[in-house]
Amino acid sequence: MIAISMIKDAEVSEKQPDCCTAMRGRKNLDVQTNVMVGDPDGCE
Amino acid sequence: MLVSPNTVTFSVALPEGTLDPSYLDESGKVSVLANAVSGSMDIVTPAEITALERLRTGDPTDADSTVMAGLLERGYICADADEDDSRYRSIVDGYFEAIQQAPFQFMFIPSFVCNLACPYCFEGELTTKSPRMDEEMIDAAFDAIPMIQELHDNSGPPYITLFGGEPLLDTAYQRGAVERILRSSYDRGYPVTAITNGVALDKYVPMLLRYGCEEVQVSLDGTPEIHDSRRVFRNGKPTFELIERGIDVAADAGLRVLVRVLIDDESVEAMPRFAEFAQSKGWIDHPKIRMFHGFTKAITFLYVTPDHPEEQRRRMVRGDVKPGLQESFYRMLRANPLVDRMLEPDPARIRSAVMEGDRVRPNLQGCSAGTSVVAFDPNGKVYGCPETVGRPQHACGTFFPEFSYAGGYRDPWRHRHVDTVPMCRDCNVKLFCGGGGCPIKAWAASGGDFNTCYCPKVSAIKTRVETELAYLLPMALRRRQDKAARSEGGEGTWEQMTRVGSFPWMS
Numbered sequence: 001m002i003a004i005s006m007i008k009d010a011e012v013s014e015k016q017p018d019c020c021t022a023m024r025g026r027k028n029l030d031v032q033t034n035v036m037v038g039d040p041d042g043c044e
Numbered sequence: 045m046l047v048s049p050n051t052v053t054f055s056v057a058l059p060e061g062t063l064d065p066s067y068l069d070e071s072g073k074v075s076v077l078a079n080a081v082s083g084s085m086d087i088v089t090p091a092e093i094t095a096l097e098r099l100r101t102g103d104p105t106d107a108d109s110t111v112m113a114g115l116l117e118r119g120y121i122c123a124d125a126d127e128d129d130s131r132y133r134s135i136v137d138g139y140f141e142a143i144q145q146a147p148f149q150f151m152f153i154p155s156f157v158c159n160l161a162c163p164y165c166f167e168g169e170l171t172t173k174s175p176r177m178d179e180e181m182i183d184a185a186f187d188a189i190p191m192i193q194e195l196h197d198n199s200g201p202p203y204i205t206l207f208g209g210e211p212l213l214d215t216a217y218q219r220g221a222v223e224r225i226l227r228s229s230y231d232r233g234y235p236v237t238a239i240t241n242g243v244a245l246d247k248y249v250p251m252l253l254r255y256g257c258e259e260v261q262v263s264l265d266g267t268p269e270i271h272d273s274r275r276v277f278r279n280g281k282p283t284f285e286l287i288e289r290g291i292d293v294a295a296d297a298g299l300r301v302l303v304r305v306l307i308d309d310e311s312v313e314a315m316p317r318f319a320e321f322a323q324s325k326g327w328i329d330h331p332k333i334r335m336f337h338g339f340t341k342a343i344t345f346l347y348v349t350p351d352h353p354e355e356q357r358r359r360m361v362r363g364d365v366k367p368g369l370q371e372s373f374y375r376m377l378r379a380n381p382l383v384d385r386m387l388e389p390d391p392a393r394i395r396s397a398v399m400e401g402d403r404v405r406p407n408l409q410g411c412s413a414g415t416s417v418v419a420f421d422p423n424g425k426v427y428g429c430p431e432t433v434g435r436p437q438h439a440c441g442t443f444f445p446e447f448s449y450a451g452g453y454r455d456p457w458r459h460r461h462v463d464t465v466p467m468c469r470d471c472n473v474k475l476f477c478g479g480g481g482c483p484i485k486a487w488a489a490s491g492g493d494f495n496t497c498y499c500p501k502v503s504a505i506k507t508r509v510e511t512e513l514a515y516l517l518p519m520a521l522r523r524r525q526d527k528a529a530r531s532e533g534g535e536g537t538w539e540q541m542t543r544v545g546s547f548p549w550m551s
Contacts, residue, residue, distance in 0.1 A: 001092060001114050002067075003401075004076070004520065005085035005394075010401030 045112065047100040048128050050406075051079045051120045052472050053093060054506060056513045062521060063087065076513055078394075080475035081132050082119025083403025085394070087517075096120060136463065139408045143415050146200045148193055150234075151207040151419040151430050152177070152185060154221040158210040160241050161278045164308075166343045170434040171209055175422045177221055181444045185420040186228050188443035192418055192426070195449055196458065200416070204229045206238035207419065207430060214244040222248070226255035237261070241275075243283050245290030249297050260294055261302040262287055263338075266311035266318045292325070295332040303333060305387065308340040312372050316380040328386050337387045339369060345485050349437045350492035361489040361498065370508070374515050392476065392512040398520050409461040410478030428454060429484055438484065456494040457483050467497040477505040 054076040055069070067074045067089055075093045078085040088096075095107030096115060105112075115121045122128040156167060156174035165171060177185070189202050204225065206212070211222060229236045235258050240248075242262030252260070264287060265271040272282035295301045307315065319328070327333045344360040352360075370391075377384050388395065396402040409415065413429040420426060421433050424444035432438035440457075441449035462468050462479030465486075479497075480486055486498035 001089070001118070002063075002087040003084070003118070004087060004517070005078075005397035005401060006083040006118070006403045007401030012396060012400045012402040 045099060045116070045121050045123055046125060047096060048079055048081065048120060048122050049470070050081045050132065050472055050475055051077060051096070052476065052506070052509075053077055053096070054510050054513055056510050056517065058514060059518055062518050069093070076517075077115075077118070077120050078404050078476075078509075079119045080404045080406035081128070081135060083397075083405075084118040084120065085397055085404050086118055086120075135406055136408055136461070140461075143409075144197050144199060146198070146416055148196070148198050148200050148202050148416045149205055149412075149418070150185070150189055150192075150202055151205045151417070151433075152182070152211075152225050153207050153209060153419060153421045153433060154182075154211055154218060154225070155213075155422050156209040156434055157213065158208055158241065159213060159243065159277055160210065160275060160283065162275050164274075164306075164340045166341070166346065166431055167209065167434060168343075174209060176217060177420075177422045179224060181422070181424060182221065182224050182228065184424075184444040184447075186232070188420070188426070188447050191447055192449065195451065195454075196416065198416060201234070202232075203235040203237065206236065206240070207433075208239075210241050210243075211238055212240045212242075212244050212248045214247055219251070223251060223255075226251065226257065230255040240290075241283070242287035242290040243277075245287070246293040249294050249299065252294075252299060253297060257299065259300040259302065261304060262291060263304040263306055264318075265306045267314045267321065270311045270314055288325070291327070291333065295327075295330055298332065301333045303327065303335045305335055305337045306340055307337050307369075307373060309366060309369060309372070312369070312376055315376055315383045319380065319382040319386045322386055323382060328382075335386050337373075337389055339373075343431075345482075345488055346432060346435055346438070348488040350488060350490070352488075354491070357489050357491070361485045370511055374511060377515065390512070392509040394509060394512060395516060398513065398516040399523070406475040407478040408475065410480055411483060414457050414460055414483050428457060432484060457487070460494050464495050465497050466495070473505045476509055 055071075055073045056076055057073050063074055067087060069075060069090050075088050075090070076085060077088050077093075077096070091107065092111055092115065095105050095111050098105040098107075099121060112121070116123070155176045156170040158165070158167070158171040193199070193202065206222060206225065212218070226236055236252075236255065237259040238248075238252065238257060239261045242260075245260060245262065263275070264284070265275045268282075268284040271284045275283055277283060291301050291303060305315075305318070311318075322328050322335065327335065348357050348360045350357075373389070377389065390396075393407065394404060397404045411429075413431075417430065418426055418428060419430045419433050420443055421439075423434075423436075424442050425436065425439040426441040426443055426449065427433045427438060428440045429438065439450075440454045441447070456464075460480065460483055462474045465480035468474045468477075468479040480495075481498035483494050483498075486496045487494050489498050490496040
């Protein structure tokens, strides 16, 4: 088993929120919401 | 022991030699387990997958205790179903509590008019002739903000986004309307952003700065040649240089600029040349500029309502992205690291987990338009989704001349998430898609029920994650190998760094 994510002491970069795309303020939630930036191909 | 309901197995094709052959299955692919509740993602051996699958089907497993302990520790299997469910539940509840405090986006459309004639525009015919928001209407929209937030049980800070049509038209009316919206926002302490075509952005920068606007978003279609063959003025004149100037002026003045790079079959192969252009401009590493990609979409669903005949609904509500475009996009990326650095694409939203070891983030609600976005149009109507503006069949209320809000239409939409859509409830991929796809599509396709799924196909969601994994994993594993080699070789240590030549002043 090779751990890819949820690595202890991982150096995770701080993501800047994007206001135009409704992401503002949500970066610190423990979940992500579907935003235009985060989901550029939309809802398929 | 049982398999956690949110454990997903992805099957990923990696280039030969990426991993030890013991990780490959019979088809030559590797299995990747992920669980968005525990946040884990691991490459696993065929033996580990067999142990998990036997547990899933209830067959006795002869896997050794180390395998089972590993799967348990990473949250792929659990000893207590209630405890596992309670972890899932706390994430769902935490999300909805957080959403109630989260910022609420209010989009103002002073008019639908746009001076460009992009062939793929989702507002289409609306942009040639439009009513305008007058002062009374603008004030009414601001008055509606607290009422809408109350109806949404939202106490987060509102913020305003100028939208259109083209909000930053260089006309007397538009300058007046935009300034009134900016001033009203400033007076109330609401932050402002703008989504603009960018052709007159440079002229608006002083006004935007005066009222504390934080961010603008513009779009480019790739290289000047491709861009100017379609993102043109109504008389056919080109726009690339004007937008380029707008980006430079805005970023240099301190505005944050999001550059959306539109990609389709026509422009995908020219992305490497565009990335070189962006690098030569200093955009890729500019602290105020962020570039990201979007695909041009099919929009026929906007014209469908639940009362259309079923056959028509089925035909018009369909996928957005042309088959094959994702594949050609990733093929181009593999050969062009500069494009990857420019766009850092992440359609499946796993990049940080794969590349940085962050946790896998669950996606509980497919679209923010359902919860904390509202658009005010110049007809006095309120819309829940900015892509549906100007189509009265999608309006969910009015803000002028009177305020009204269609709770019966809006509430099931607002509360729709991975658990309210029956088809999603038992789907183990739901936390990678948000549950049920686009709500407007689900509503239209089903004949008026938001709590249905317009999921393209579960396989499509899996494919999206697998495609991105196939792209990211080789880079992530190579990065780890390099890091390990550096660490073993003493690279990066003080001894290494103080060798002559490591610091400019020592050479």
